[in-house]
Amino acid sequence: PCNVVVLISGSGSNLQALIDDLRAGDTPARIQAVISNRADAYGLERARAAGIPAEVLDHKAFDGREAFDAALIERIDGYRPDLVVLAGFMRILTPTFVRHYQGRLLNIHPSLLPRYKGLHTHQRALEAGDAEHGCSVHFVTEELDGGPLVVQAVIPVQADDTPESLAKRVHVQEHRIYPLAVRWFAARRLQLGERGAMLDGQPLPATGHL
Ligand code: GAR
Numbered sequence: 001p002c003n004v005v006v007l008i009s010g011s012g013s014n015l016q017a018l019i020d021d022l023r024a025g026d027t028p029a030r031i032q033a034v035i036s037n038r039a040d041a042y043g044l045e046r047a048r049a050a051g052i053p054a055e056v057l058d059h060k061a062f063d064g065r066e067a068f069d070a071a072l073i074e075r076i077d078g079y080r081p082d083l084v085v086l087a088g089f090m091r092i093l094t095p096t097f098v099r100h101y102q103g104r105l106l107n108i109h110p111s112l113l114p115r116y117k118g119l120h121t122h123q124r125a126l127e128a129g130d131a132e133h134g135c136s137v138h139f140v141t142e143e144l145d146g147g148p149l150v151v152q153a154v155i156p157v158q159a160d161d162t163p164e165s166l167a168k169r170v171h172v173q174e175h176r177i178y179p180l181a182v183r184w185f186a187a188r189r190l191q192l193g194e195r196g197a198m199l200d201g202q203p204l205p206a207t208g209h210l
Pocket residue numbers: 008009010011012013014015043087088089090108109110118135171174
């Protein structure tokens with residue numbers, strides 16, 4: 001089976017969606033551990049409730065990004081992962097880390113990438129007057145939020161939307177597309193090729209909807 005390690009920093013609702021999906025389906029994947037850089041991340045409780053080892057690696061205990069990422073790699077690799085899933089992990093990762101997990105590191109981002117890399121994506125979509133917003137799963141490369149897209153989901157922006165109401169509806173879609181991407185990867189249908197992400201041996205479009 002596909003050994004998965006999930007990294008979180010917060011609520012862990014995407015982690016929960018993965019736990020529920022793997023429990024319900026016949027995906028050949030197992031979440032071996034959940035690691036948070038914050039001791040107060042609610043996602044740690046979700047992991048424990050599901051019987052998954054939940055660990056904290058506090059970035060503040062390290063002298064710089066390189067030292068933290070080296071320790072994080074050591075922790076993660078103890079679980080021999082085939083896939084590392086970033087699920088609301090709010091740390092920028094070093095090139096060393098990203099290269100180490102090349103082709104087996106996925107992230108979910110709350111915007112229709114390549115729009116709105118970084119933070120405050122819902123507010124920025126509203127300010128821009130966008131008619132559509134959404135979320136993206138992508139392979140992680142050294143370019144922040146810039147790696148090859150795997151799957152996106154689109155929602156219409158409504159006239160009375162606030163950043164909070166948008167975030168809520170985007171979350172519903174995140175919980176749909178992240179388990180899907182993990183299922184594809186676990187079934188060996190999804191790969192990172194030389195020119196981008198590949199599904200069933202076919203290149204995925206640089207931008208695409210689901
Ligand atoms: C999600 O909306 C995810 O897309 C976002 O953090 C949230 C985590 O929610 N990730 C990023 O902004 C990455 N830069 P969750 O903890 O409930 O899964």
